Amino acid sequence: MEVERKKSGIEGAGRGLFAKKDFQPGDVIFTLDRPYVAELDINRLQDTCAWCFQRGAADDEERARRAALGFFTGGGIETKACTGCKRVRYCSKPCQSKAWKREHKHECKVIAPETRPDLPHGVRAVIKLLGRLKNDSAGKDELLLDILQFTPAGGDKGEALERIKKENPQRFEDFSMLAYGAWKYSGEPSIGDMDSEMIAKAFFYNVMSNTIQLSSALDDTSLGVGFDPILCSANHSCDPNSVVVFNQPKLVLRAIKPIKKGEEIFMKYVDVTNPFSVRQAELRDSYFFRCQCAKCKKGAAFPEDKFLKAPDELPKDFFKLADDLRKRHAKQLPTFFVPANDPEAQLRVAAIQAEVFSVSGLTFDVNKGNDTSSEEEVLDALKLCLNTGLWGYTRQPVPHLLRQLLVMYLSQGRIYQAWRIGALRHFLISPTLYPTASYPDRVIDCWMMSTATNSLCNPNIPGHKEIFDQCLKSGFDLRIVYFGFLIETREQIERSFGKDSPFGQVVENVFQKTMQNTDIPLSEIKDKVKETWPKLKAVAHNVDVLKL
Ligand SMILES: C[S@@+](CC[C@H](N)C(=O)[O-])C[C@H]1O[C@@H](n2cnc3c(N)ncnc32)[C@H](O)[C@@H]1O
Known part of the structure; x- marks a missing residue:
């Protein structure tokens, strides 16, 4: 592999991934046959092969509807359920047998009971990882042990976990409960002289806070999440020089900028087209760290942070609405803070941002899910942005909202x-x-x-x-x-x-x-x-x- 792991250039970020040769934009940096951990989303368990991630045909009705619109209708592969657990499906015998040897034998009985619900991907991943660790008494699987070294759960000796507990007690509690559930379901395994409950927790945190979204490019559908100790050694930057591509089931890391030999390779963990404070909040809440990348060190000083005119110039017509939104989004206002001369204008524009970002699916309230917004809500949010005269088409969340609308219209046949x-x-x-x-x-x-x-x-x-x-x-x-x-x-x-x-x-x-x-x-x-x-x-x- 043309990369190596060593101390990151970002202070306090632990290890990072470095290039051992020059790369040009579009060059493959490396390819992994499959992520070390790959878990389907719950709603993909029924139509996607749990080993190779090829998606089967959507149901007949959906297929006919897509075909009538002239769209790609899926590869047409059929998947068959595992006869043991009847929960995961495979497209072929080779996929099933590889999956069995590698991981499914550790989870099949655990997830089989009918009384058990389909488990979330993080829990399923931990069950398999615990099973793999238990069976690897010789410690041959270096990558498995390596996962425990990742921050925030291991590499920094638990400092980040303590911080999460303090800053985000609700998230800490939720994660701890799910990790505990995975450990219990696994039958409280004894793994040498290790504390297996703590290991379950470390696995859970590492998988949940370092995962990569896996989606199908063909029909733009989310399939699940992946985690790989080599790929996930790459730190995040809001101005990344590489991008991860998922070619079911391969993971490919590609350069998107020239990278010189010896330079650190960065990917993005979150959408980097968002303004500074939104990126910081998303990394803090979903990945539990404060971004210290070179770009964030310069603060809100880039095109994605600019409005078409100063927040102080918010037209008066929007004052009443903005003041109502201030109450509704009181907790989120610091995340959406914008610099302005007038403190009232600051709060009003922050409240409008909190509203429109929450419609676009980004909410920083741990008690609220990212419910899908209706067409009317998306249109109202777009109107609000554009009619204030502050937002142009390239300032988020306008591009997000437009994409939401586009996908909605496509699925409704409003081509x-x-x-x-x-x-x-x-x-x-x-x-x-x-x-x-x-x-x-x-x-x-x-x-x-x-x-x-x-x-x-x-x-x-x-x-x-x-x-x-x-x-x-x-x-x-x-x-x-x-x-x-x-x-x-x-x-x-x-x-x-x-x-x-x-x-x-x-x-x-x-x-x-x-x-x-x-x-x-x-x-x-x-x-x-x-x-x-x-x-x-x-x-x-x-x-x-x-x-x-
Ligand atoms: C996927 S791991 C990357 C590998 C990690 N640096 C290690 O030593 O194992 C993600 C963790 O790296 C650190 N990290 C990554 N990008 C960072 C950034 N831009 N600023 C600060 N810390 C970062 C955080 O501790 C985060 O939880």
């Missing part, structure tokens, strides 16, 4: 509305938030635009022929737009997910099929795309998201 939001994101937002064109989130968005455009080109879908003709009248051909997005996705695959990834293969198949069905040569199509793109950009600029 043209989704498409217009997508066009706006593609031209006006993504290049600012993710300047590297091969950035995985950008490639996923581009793929989403290509499937949405393809759907608009289908005259059999009610209403689409009219939209197609209307676009043609305004000077652009949606078939060319479809080609444009598909070609762009394909061009960026190599340096984002890789051609051999499940995502890369689907994109390639779709591209080849599309080319077979047209007699226009690729070079000619590319010329037409070039001609069309400025017109499409103009459309994107004119989209009024409040009047779709």
